[in-house]
Amino acid sequence: MRVLHAVTLHSPSHAFGGPVRVALNLAKGLRGLGHEARLLALGEGFPDPWPTSVEGVPAKLFPARRLLPLGFSGMTSPALLASAGRLVRDADVVHVHLARDLVTLPVALAALRAGKPLVLQTHGMVDPSEKLLAKVLDAVAVRRLLRGADAVLYLTPHEREGLDAVVGGALPGAVRLVNGTPAQEERPAPAGPPRILYSARLQARKRPVDFVDAAPAILAAHPDAEFVVAGPDEGELAAVRARIAELGLGGCFTVPGALSASEVLTELRRAHVYVLPSVDEPFPMSVLEALSVGVPSVVTHSNGLARDIAAAGAGRAVPPGAADVAQAVLSLLDPTENAAAGASARRLAADSFSMEAVLGTLLPIYEKALR
Incomplete structure (x- = not known):
């Protein structure tokens, strides 16, 4: 199975936090089971040459451009947007770690247009908001994606309630999926100063x-x-x-x-x-x-x-x-x-x-x- 994981941004400083870690953990786990999992994201802060893999996961990273002073929401890449259709067509399943931004929304919309199986995971990033930009994006894209996806993954009952509120009713295809972490070596017995x-x-x-x-x-x-x-x-x-x-x-x-x-x-x-x-x-x-x-x-x-x-x-x-x-x-x-x-x-x-x-x-x- 070829799975494309799309997330907003990957950088050496891990500025985008948990969603990238989740995407990488899932992709590494899938690859360990024999599936072809890849990462798609904006990139920022890498020296040349840019990486073509992240922690062993093949990755396509596009240089981030900040179009608006809105943090991660104002970042995109014209090259990524132009490539989105081709990238989703090459996948069997498109798994988008969805936020209200100019990366994950276009990729998810491209998958929906292409008729590709689409799984959304929102990590608490899509919740009811009174901000004008959020209202516009919800009306233009977010509700359509949440209703049209084959599955929407949520973490907690609170997040599920928020997603229902965004779409204005019970969300179809909602499934609870907790975050996971790979097994790690146990720490040694604590020693020295606390x-x-x-x-x-x-x-x-x-x-x-x-x-x-x-x-x-x-x-x-x-x-x-x-x-x-x-x-x-x-x-x-x-x-x-x-x-x-x-x-x-x-x-x-x-x-x-x-x-x-x-x-x-x-x-x-x-x-x-x-x-x-x-x-x-x-x-x-x-x-x-x-x-x-x-x-x-x-x-x-x-x-x-x-x-x-x-x-x-x-x-x-x-x-x-x-x-x-x-x-x-x-x-x-x-x-x-x-x-x-x-x-x-x-x-x-x-x-x-x-x-x-x-x-x-x-x-x-x-x-x-x-x-």
Whole structure:
């Protein structure tokens, strides 16, 4: 089976975050089962020559052009748009990681026009919005695509409700598909000073400043604790650095910027606790990766993984805010608690979020679309 995965942007800094990681994990898993899976995306920030594969997945990357000052939504490539029809015709199934942008919408529309089996996965990026551009795109393309796709994959009941609201009724072809993560080598037993990690985009919704504000309470109990704030900047880096300076904690924090996939895993294997203090987070890949390595994780109640983590004892789910984050981290720095939560994290990742389980759900969806 030839499967084309289309996503908005791939870059060395992993600026587009989770959807690219999901697309790559699915494509690698499909290729491991003997299918031909490829990646289609805009590219940005690569030195010449540009890559023709990403982590072993054949990739067609088109140089990004920023047409409008709208972040990822304002990026496109005339060459990609001109090639979309040919690229979808070469696939048996077109799997689009859909956002309201000038990449995934045109590719999905090209697949619909060509009569190709079309699977959409929205990652929480298509939800009810009062923004004028969102309303225009919904009227022109999004509703048509959601209704016309062979399947629409959603992560959580909340996301499903949002998609129903966008189309104005019960969404046809909706199927729940959780994110998965490949099996990873277990971290060694934590040693040395406590090391607490944040590794995600530095974006307001993800609340990296809450991570910084949690540090003083942790340091009161563990004066030698070390903190890492990693990830590409999406507007919060200056606030993070300013807050570290205000608290006089420059010697306790490392801010390395964006990390590669292998560098993220290296940091996770050094971490005692992983923290993602974001709100309304659909299903974060960074937390899944932490669980797969056996790192206990702290998330807020509105995180799509909060109930699973709490039920499994794989970390803590807390109200948003620095005080609750700090208390959760402190509880997980107890060596006995940390070891038990780490083992539970590994079991949770293997039992509920393995790539085998995810592909076992996805392949029948593809086969139904082909029929």
